[in-house]
Structure formats: structure tokens, C-alpha cells
Amino acid sequence: MPMAKNGTVIEVRDVCFAYNGQEVLHNVSFQIAAQALVAVVGPNGGGKTTLLKLLLGELSPRYGSIRILDGTPEGVRTRIGYVPQAVPFDPRFPVSVREAVLMGRVAKNRFGRYGRADHEAARGALERVGLGGFEKRAFAELSGGERQRVLIAQALAGGSELLLLDEPVANVDPEHTSLLYEMFKALTAEVTVMMVSHNLSVVTGHATHVLCINRTAGLHAIGDVASATFNEAFGGCLTAIRHDAGCHVMDPTAALHAPHQGCGCGKEPGSC
Amino acid sequence: MLSFFQDLLAYPFLRNAVLAAVLASVAAGLTGSLVVVRRSTYLAGAVSHSVLAGLGLARLLQRRFGFDGLTPMMGAVLVAAAVAVLLARLTRRGEHRTDTVLSAVWTGGMALGVLFVAATPGYQDDLMSYLFGSILLVSGEDLAWMAAMDGLILGVIALCYNRFLAIAFNEELARLRGVNTALYELVYHLLTALTVVLLVRVAGIVLAVALLTLPAAAAGLLTRRLDRMMAVAVGLGIGVSLLGLAVSYGPGWPPGATIVELAVVVYLLASGFHRWRRGASHA
Numbered sequence: 001m002p003m004a005k006n007g008t009v010i011e012v013r014d015v016c017f018a019y020n021g022q023e024v025l026h027n028v029s030f031q032i033a034a035q036a037l038v039a040v041v042g043p044n045g046g047g048k049t050t051l052l053k054l055l056l057g058e059l060s061p062r063y064g065s066i067r068i069l070d071g072t073p074e075g076v077r078t079r080i081g082y083v084p085q086a087v088p089f090d091p092r093f094p095v096s097v098r099e100a101v102l103m104g105r106v107a108k109n110r111f112g113r114y115g116r117a118d119h120e121a122a123r124g125a126l127e128r129v130g131l132g133g134f135e136k137r138a139f140a141e142l143s144g145g146e147r148q149r150v151l152i153a154q155a156l157a158g159g160s161e162l163l164l165l166d167e168p169v170a171n172v173d174p175e176h177t178s179l180l181y182e183m184f185k186a187l188t189a190e191v192t193v194m195m196v197s198h199n200l201s202v203v204t205g206h207a208t209h210v211l212c213i214n215r216t217a218g219l220h221a222i223g224d225v226a227s228a229t230f231n232e233a234f235g236g237c238l239t240a241i242r243h244d245a246g247c248h249v250m251d252p253t254a255a256l257h258a259p260h261q262g263c264g265c266g267k268e269p270g271s272c
Numbered sequence: 273m274l275s276f277f278q279d280l281l282a283y284p285f286l287r288n289a290v291l292a293a294v295l296a297s298v299a300a301g302l303t304g305s306l307v308v309v310r311r312s313t314y315l316a317g318a319v320s321h322s323v324l325a326g327l328g329l330a331r332l333l334q335r336r337f338g339f340d341g342l343t344p345m346m347g348a349v350l351v352a353a354a355v356a357v358l359l360a361r362l363t364r365r366g367e368h369r370t371d372t373v374l375s376a377v378w379t380g381g382m383a384l385g386v387l388f389v390a391a392t393p394g395y396q397d398d399l400m401s402y403l404f405g406s407i408l409l410v411s412g413e414d415l416a417w418m419a420a421m422d423g424l425i426l427g428v429i430a431l432c433y434n435r436f437l438a439i440a441f442n443e444e445l446a447r448l449r450g451v452n453t454a455l456y457e458l459v460y461h462l463l464t465a466l467t468v469v470l471l472v473r474v475a476g477i478v479l480a481v482a483l484l485t486l487p488a489a490a491a492g493l494l495t496r497r498l499d500r501m502m503a504v505a506v507g508l509g510i511g512v513s514l515l516g517l518a519v520s521y522g523p524g525w526p527p528g529a530t531i532v533e534l535a536v537v538v539y540l541l542a543s544g545f546h547r548w549r550r551g552a553s554h555a
Contacts, residue, residue, distance in 0.1 A: 056448060078450040084442070093309060094498045095441060103438040107450030112434035138496040151445075158449055 007034050008067075009162055009192045010055065012217075015064035017050055023215070024050045028064070030211060030219040037184055037206060038194040042213035048196045051213055052164055055194075056082055069161055078107065081155020081191075083148070085167040091140050098135040100150050101125055104158030118157075125157035126150075129183060144171035145180060152183075156191070163187070165195035181206040276521040285408055289517055289527070292410040295418040296474040296483065297509030299425050303467035304488035304509075305502045306429075306460065310440045313485045315363075315461070318374040319355050320468040320480040322381020326351025327402050327472075328388030335392050344402075345417060348472060352465035355381060360461040364454070382477075405476030405528030407517070414473060421466050428463060429502075432456060437498055474513065475528040483509065486535035490542035512538055 010032040017025040024047045032038055040048050053059040054066060057073030069076045081104070101122040106112045126132055129149040134142075139150060148168055155163055168184075169177045184193050185206050194211075212218045280286045307316050330347025333339040355377060363370045389399050401409065429436070435456050438446040447453045471480035491504035516531030 077448060080448070082445070082448050084444065090309065090311070092492060093441065094492060094496050094501050095437065096497055099437065099497070100441065102434070103441060103445070104449060106434050106438045106446065111431045112438070112451070114434065140496070154445070 008032070009034050009036075009069060010194070011065075011067040012054075013065050013067075015054065015061040015066060017047075017054060017059065017061050019050075025054075025061075025213075025217070026215045028213075028217040030217055032192060032194065032209070032219075034192055035188045035190075036192055036194075036208045037188045038192075038209045038211055038219075039207040040194060040196045040211045040213055041198075046214040047217075048213050049166065051217075052082075052166055052196065055164060056080060079159065079161050081152070081158060081160025081163045083151045083155055083163065083165045083168060085170055085196075093140055095139045096135065097126070097131065097137045097139055097142070097150055098122055100139045101135075101153045101157050104154035104156070104160075108158075121157045121159075122153070125153040128156055128187065129153045130179075143173075143176070145169075145173070145176035148172060148180065149183070152187075156187075161191055163191055163193045163195075165193065167197065168195050169197070178205075274522075276518040279521070285410075286517075286521075288410045288412065288415060289407045290514060291415055292407055292418060292474055293513035293517055293531070294510050295415065295422050296470050297487070297513050298422050298506050299418075299467045299470045300483045301487055301491070301504075301506030301509045302425055302429050302502050303463050304484040305491065305498060305505050306436055306440060307464060308485055308488040308492055309498065309501075310460075312464075313481060314371075314374050314378075315359060316464055316468055316484050317481045318359065318378040318381070319352050319465050320472060320477050321378045322355045322385075323348045323352050323469060323472055324385025324402055324477055325381045325388065326385075327398075328385040328392070331398060332388045332392045335394055344398075345414065345469070345473070348469045349466070351381070352469050353462055356461035356465035357458065360458045364457065401476070402472070403476050403478050404526060405472070405474050405479060407474045407527050410473060418470055418473065421470055425463055425466060428459060432459060433499070436460060440498075475532060479528050479532045482532040482535055483513070486532075486539045487512065490535075490539045493542040493546040508538055509535075 008031050010030075012031070013029050015025060015028045016023065028047075028051070040051065042048050050059065054061055055068060055073055057075075057077050066073055069079055073080075098119075102114050102118055104125070105114065105118045105121060109115065109118070123132070123135065126134060129152050131146065131149055131153065134146070134150075139147065142150065148171070152163065152165070152168075163184075165184075169180055172180060184195065187193055188208075207222055209222060210220050212220070276286070280290065307313055326347035326349070327344040328347075329351070330339075330342045330344045333342050333347075334344075359373065359377060362368050362373045385402075386399075389402075392398075435446070435451050438449070438451060439453055439456055439460075443453055443457075467484065468480050471483050474480075475483050487508040488501065488505040490508055491501045495501045495504050512534040513531045516534045517527050519525070519534075520527045520530035
């Protein structure tokens with residue numbers, strides 16, 4: 001499997017982004033190494049979804065740069081497997097599991113016709129997510145967790161090297177949630193996984209890194225995080241993270257008022 | 273009913289009507305299945321009602337200004353295609369409220385048609401046949417047009433099937449996977465427009481949407497894959513339209529309206545069957 005040269009899959013540098021002057025992300029920089037399992041956490045409206053859209057190239061940063069798999073987000077888009085929170089789903093949508101997984105390869109052939117290689121890839125991807133033998137089942141009949149796994153298989157069948165998952169367990173019952181996280185962990189043998197998640201206890205059990213997003217961002221290796229303070233952390237993520245340097249508590253106001261490294265304007269956030 | 277089968281052998285217009293019903297049902301089942309799974313039946317409604325502008329304009333140009341070559345069917349195809357392109361643009365990316373855009377096109381197009389019809393000299397009897405169909409007046413030339421359009425619709429769906437399916441499943445995912453969704457959306461809108469024009473000949477502007485959606489919706493309740501849904505929708509469409517022709521012929525009922533009522537009955541039956549089967553599997 002092709003891998004970024006220096007082992008870095010995502011490199012975000014000094015990115016800031018605003019919707020109509022309302023700044024959502026400010027001076028965001030981080031690097032994700034290959035085969036990491038990164039959980040993205042932060043409050044609602046903190047910029048998690050915006051970050052995913054920037055990584056997918058659906059939005060462009062106002063300042064700063066994003067490199068993914070040694071390319072631009074737009075350029076490598078088909079190598080990124082995005083799995084949405086929930087497909088707005090018609091419970092009667094007429095599609096089989098096999099057809100849904102094959103969609104990961106729909107742009108690979110002229111007019112979207114599938115050949116033997118596509119069917120092999122689909123079967124392999126289904127086995128990797130633990131749904132071997134489900135090919136002929138109706139997608140609509142599956143449980144929330146099974147559907148989520150089918151969508152992940154779709155991304156894998158398309159040859160994704162990076163999986164971006166938006167709230168992958170939002171519609172999954174607790175029993176299957178930990179199975180899904182086990183599966184993500186197993187998948188990191190081959191791909192890099194980045195997921196937005198609300199379920200912090202499971203995140204700490206499985207993720208290798210936590211990316212805290214609340215207008216600014218901080219990436220933390222999981223060993224550095226004091227899990228006892230996680231619940232508290234969720235309100236104001238940055239205040240409670242213990243960093244490599246020791247046990248200092250970072251002041252979020254300082255981070256927010258730091259000058260833009262990308263634009264160097266040094267103005268108040270939001271005015272930039 | 274019996275007189276229908278006797279007259280079928282005697283009168284070419286009845287044979288034409290039967291062929292028209294079959295040709296329209298093929299297009300309706302194929303495109304209608306896509307329309308139903310994409311929940312865009314009001315798109316088809318807006319296209320079909322604005323087709324009146326095309327029919328009316330072509331008739332006006334023919335009668336008043338001597339454009340003999342411009343048949344109402346051509347006018348309908350041109351306007352439907354134009355409306356489809358317009359709707360594909362306006363409803364993309366959520367800049368406008370789709371619902372509002374559809375209402376504007378629906379009513380604006382239809383009103384324009386009424387103005388054209390009013391400005392056309394001669395009897396206004398055309399209007400009723402545009403609105404409610406005139407399957408018993410289909411000519412050999414109409415049939416050739418319909419067959420050509422059927423061929424085109426079948427060909428496009430066969431070629432683009434997997435991409436249409438992926439876009440219907442989730443447009444965003446299809447786009448991120450590298451499908452040129454803007455292009456395929458346009459093709460889809462044109463297909464819908466073409467199909468609506470075909471159906472207007474059989475059931476008229478007001479009832480065309482029923483033929484497009486009811487057999488497909490019934491088929492959707494009976495099948496779990498889009499290709500099978502299409503096949504079953506075509507079959508149901510042919511069934512109801514032929515039965516409708518036969519039933520309406522003796523008492524002299526309007527055939528288009530009879531066909532639509534039968535389609536409603538078939539949809540209700542499929543609905544009941546679906547509930548019963550689900551209940552049985554849960555018991």
C-alpha cells in the first residue's frame with residue numbers, strides 16, 4: 001500500500017477558517033502519522049465538521065496549508081474514505097450490501113461498470129469489516145452498526161488509505177460500539193483512521209491520539225492524557241489536557257488571542 | 273371489455289393506443305423508479321405542468337404563424353429539456369429552496385401555456401387533451417417518436433446505472449468518490465423531462481406524474497433492488513395501462529384517468545401486501 005514518504009499522512013499548518021467573518025478555526029496545526037487512530041473531540045460548534053470538510057477539500061482554508069498523503073486535499077480526494085455520520089436514510093432504499101460496497105469503486109471504471117476486480121475488492125472489504133457473507137442482504141434491513149460497517153467497507157473497497165469518520169457510533173447501540181472500535185483499531189494495520197467522536201471513555205480505550213478542537217486544536221498522544229479529567233475536559237477541552245512537557249495547564253484564551261501565523265496580521269480573531 | 277378486443281382487430285387507432293401505453297410504461301417504469309427512490313416526484317410534476325407552455329407555444333406558432341414543421345410534441349420536448357436544465361441548476365447546492373423553485377416553475381409554466389392556448393385561433397379543444405391525455409388519438413408518427421425516446425432512455429440508464437444508483441444513495445459520497453455528479457444530475461433531469469413528455473401523450477399533463485410514480489412506488493414495495501424495481505414497475509405500468517384502456521373503452525370513460533385510478537389501486541394493493549408480509553415476518 002502506498003504510504004506518504006515520511007510517514008506523515010496529514011499535515012495541517014497554521015490553518016484558519018471563517019464562515020462570513022465568523023472564525024471557526026484559528027491557527028490550527030497538527031501532524032498525523034500513518035496508522036494512527038485519532039479521535040477528534042470538542043464541543044458542538046467547535047469546528048470538528050469544518051475540519052473534516054477542509055481535509056476533504058470541500059472547503060479551502062483562509063490561511064495556512066493542508067497536505068494529505070503528499071498531495072492537496074482535492075488531489076487525493078479519492079484516496080480518502082469519508083464515512084458520514086448517517087446516510088440520510090430511506091429505510092426502503094433498494095440496494096444490496098454488495099451494491100453499496102461497490103459504490104466505493106463507482107468512479108474507477110468507464111460509466112461505472114464493475115468488473116471482477118471490483119467484486120473481489122468489495123468481497124475483501126466486507127470481510128475486513130466482519131460482514132463476509134452479507135453481500136446479498138438488503139442494506140435497508142441492516143442494523144445501524146452494520147450499515148456503518150458497510151459504509152466503511154465501501155471506503156475500503158475504493159482503496160482508501162485514510163478513513164475520515166464522522167461520529168461513527170452515533171446510531172449504534174453500546175454493545176456494538178466497542179466492536180466497531182475494535183475494528184477501527186484492527187484497520188490501522190493498513191490505514192490511518194481519524195474519527196469524530198463523542199464517546200470519550202471508548203476513545204481513551206482505543207485511540208492512539210486525541211485531537212481537541214475548539215477553535216484551536218491540540219493533538220495529544222493518548223498516554224499523555226489524564227483520563228480522569230476527561231469529562232471535565234469536554235466543556236473546555238484545552239484547559240484540561242496535560243502536555244508532554246509536564247503537567248502544565250494550557251490557557252485557552254492565550255491560544256485564541258495568539259497572532260495568526262498564517263497571515264501574520266496579529267489582529268483579534270474574527271477580524272482577520 | 274369484449275368489444276375492446278373485437279375492435280382492437282378492426283381499428284388501427286386502438287392498436288396505436290395499446291402500443292403507446294406499452295411504450296410509455298417502459299419509460300415510466302425505468303425513470304420513475306429513479307424519481308421515486310430520489311424522492312423527486314415534485315420535480316417531475318413541475319416539468320410536466322410547464323410542458324403546457326411548450327405544447328401551447330408550438331400550437332400557436334403552427335396555427336398563427338405558419339411554422340408547420342413544429343409539432344406540439346417537439347415544443348414539449350424543447351420546453352421540458354429547458355426546464356430540466358434550469359431546475360438542475362437552481363436546485364443544486366441548496367442556494368434556493370427547492371420547494372419554492374418547483375412551485376414557481378410548475379405554476380409559471382402552466383400559466384404561460386394557458387396564455388399561449390388562449391392566443392391560438394380556432395377551437396380550444398386541444399387544451400383538454402393536453403391536460404388529460406389523448407391516447408386514442410396517437411398517430412403512427414407519434415409512436416415512432418415514442419419508440420425513439422424509449423430507446424434513448426433505456427440506453428442512458430443502462431450506461432449510467434451504477435452512477436445513478438450511487439448518486440441516489442448519497443450524492444456527497446458519490447462526489448467524494450470521484451463521480452462528476454453535476455453532469456449526471458443534468459442527465460437525470462433530462463431523462464425525467466423526456467419521460468414526462470412521453471407520458472403526457474398518454475395521460476396528459478395533470479396525470480403524467482401518477483404514471484411515473486405509482487407503478488414505481490408499488491414496485492419499490494415489492495422488491496429490494498433498483499434494477500428489479502425498474503423491471504417490476506415496467507410490468508405493472510403495462511398491466512394497468514392496458515387494463516385501463518380495455519375497461520374504459522366500453523363505457524367510454526376517459527382512458528388516461530381510468531389508467532391512473534387503476535395505478536392507485538395497484539399501489540394500495542402493494543402497500544397492503546407489504547404490510548402483511550412485514551407483519552408475517554415479525555410474527
